[in-house]
Amino acid sequence: xxxxxxxxxxxxxxxxxxxxxxxxxxxxxxxxxxxxxxxxxxxxxxxxxxxxxxxxxxxxxxxxxxxxxxxxxxxxxxxxxxxxxxxxxxxxxxxxxxxxxxxxxxxxxxxxxxxxxxxxxxxxxxxxxxxxxxxxxxxxxxxxxxxxxxxxxxxxxxxxxxxxxxxxxxxxxxxxxxxxxxxxxxxxxxxxxxxxxxxxxxxxxxxxxxxxxxxxxxxxxxxxxxxxxxxxxxxxxxxxxxxxxxxxxxxxxxxxxxxxxxxxxxxxxxxxxxxxxxxxxxxxxxxxxxxxxxxxxxxxxxxxxxxxxxxxxxxxxxxxxxxxxxxxxxxxxxxxxxxxxxx
Amino acid sequence: xxxxxxxxxxxxxxxxxxxxxxxxxxxxxxxxxxxxxxxxxxxxxxxxxxxxxxxxxxxxxxxxxxxxxxxxxxxxxxxxxxxxxxxxxxxxxxxxxxxxx
Numbered sequence: 001x002x003x004x005x006x007x008x009x010x011x012x013x014x015x016x017x018x019x020x021x022x023x024x025x026x027x028x029x030x031x032x033x034x035x036x037x038x039x040x041x042x043x044x045x046x047x048x049x050x051x052x053x054x055x056x057x058x059x060x061x062x063x064x065x066x067x068x069x070x071x072x073x074x075x076x077x078x079x080x081x082x083x084x085x086x087x088x089x090x091x092x093x094x095x096x097x098x099x100x101x102x103x104x105x106x107x108x109x110x111x112x113x114x115x116x117x118x119x120x121x122x123x124x125x126x127x128x129x130x131x132x133x134x135x136x137x138x139x140x141x142x143x144x145x146x147x148x149x150x151x152x153x154x155x156x157x158x159x160x161x162x163x164x165x166x167x168x169x170x171x172x173x174x175x176x177x178x179x180x181x182x183x184x185x186x187x188x189x190x191x192x193x194x195x196x197x198x199x200x201x202x203x204x205x206x207x208x209x210x211x212x213x214x215x216x217x218x219x220x221x222x223x224x225x226x227x228x229x230x231x232x233x234x235x236x237x238x239x240x241x242x243x244x245x246x247x248x249x250x251x252x253x254x255x256x257x258x259x260x261x262x263x264x265x266x267x268x269x270x271x272x273x274x275x276x277x278x279x280x281x282x283x284x285x286x287x288x289x290x291x292x293x294x295x296x297x298x299x300x301x302x303x304x305x306x307x308x309x310x311x312x313x314x315x316x317x318x319x320x321x322x323x324x325x326x327x328x329x330x331x332x333x334x335x336x337x338x339x340x341x342x343x
Numbered sequence: 344x345x346x347x348x349x350x351x352x353x354x355x356x357x358x359x360x361x362x363x364x365x366x367x368x369x370x371x372x373x374x375x376x377x378x379x380x381x382x383x384x385x386x387x388x389x390x391x392x393x394x395x396x397x398x399x400x401x402x403x404x405x406x407x408x409x410x411x412x413x414x415x416x417x418x419x420x421x422x423x424x425x426x427x428x429x430x431x432x433x434x435x436x437x438x439x440x441x442x443x444x
Contacts, residue, residue, distance in 0.1 A: 002417075014417045014418060014421075015417070015418035015420075015421070016418050016420040023418075061440070061442075216411060219356065220411065223438060231357045231439070232357050233357060233441065234442075246441070250407075250409045253408065254408045
């Protein structure tokens with residue numbers, strides 16, 4: 001017995017929306033999905049007419065859908081934005097080189113300019129080389145930190161006013177869970193923000209237009225619209241901590257689909273108790289990038305890589321930052337702790 | 344006795360990697376006394392097609408959370424999920440969402 005669309009009552013429904021439980025046909029689904037992103041953008045005042053916006057594109061499902069929807073909405077509602085694609089090449093053989101081919105196809109399909117920045121040119125290290133030194137447990141820390149900065153640098157090279165990323169509702173909910181599990185109060189407070197502040201040298205403001213879009217709907221949107229995207233798990237990710245939060249979230253979603261939105265809602269409405277020590281935003285003494293410590297995480301990680309101390313930057317070593325900055329040698333005990341790596 | 348039925352299976356979003364990278368499969372389910380349903384199809388797939396890591400495709404009686412199922416281009420949640428009774432020439436698509444975006 002085919003179910004009729006609850007919106008137009010004319011056509012056959014093709015999906016049941018996890019957010020609302022409504023059954024929609026293809027056209028009503030496309031409309032609802034696009035409209036909701038539009039409402040997200042308008043309500044949060046994410047863009048101003050005349051701005052140049054860099055769409056962080058990896059060739060994956062989220063960024064492909066983001067690029068497509070941004071283009072559609074920019075035209076439909078005359079946002080007046082100049083859109084560009086910005087891609088980061090982390091140097092992961094068999095993963096990133098393939099997905100970048102997809103981005104290049106996206107560039108043709110959406111007719112948008114594309115800039116690719118690589119870890120190799122920015123830091124002198126590919127992820128493949130990093131994993132050889134660091135192992136398979138903490139490599140995601142390096143990648144995430146470097147990529148954030150790489151996006152900013154690419155954005156500055158492209159001269160964009162803002163960056164938008166394809167983070168979806170599932171991603172944000174996972175991040176809330178991860179920060180609770182790790183006791184990271186500072187991040188817990190910031191992580192549900194739809195856009196970041198624009199202070200700091202070399203930092204470009206960024207936002208998440210897909211923040212309230214369920215991953216399931218992003219995948220089905222791409223499937224029904226036949227959008228071209230690359231879909232393989234990063235070869236280094238199986239040990240990432242996020243995987244546990246993701247599995248947990250997926251199980252929660254299957255029991256109660258609204259839990260994803262509800263977790264985001266919880267995160268957005270958390271307030272931190274008075275007297276809780278919070279990091280203060282400053283700048284890195286070495287490179288000037290935004291940082292809450294004397295040295296930004298990127299500089300600390302790079303220092304560790306270049307000195308053969310892969311654990312520098314993993315865990316808390318703030319006391320050592322001053323030593324590193326003033327180029328004092330580390331004690332033998334300190335060096336030993338920082339060298340040990342479990343593969 | 345129900346006649347054997349031809350089913351067209353598709354695997355996407357990375358799920359195809361569990362099936363030797365082959366995205367499309369035309370299969371014939373043998374005849375049996377009761378009609379085939381999706382629950383039985385999953386068991387059949389696990390036994391006959393799944394090349395590795397079954398835990399990445401099935402969980403308990405159902406698919407692993409994060410794998411979307413479409414029956415004739417519609418969300419299986421609209422069709423009765425595991426209880427949907429398969430018909431000849433049905434098209435079942437399994438899309439994994441469990442990868443970076």
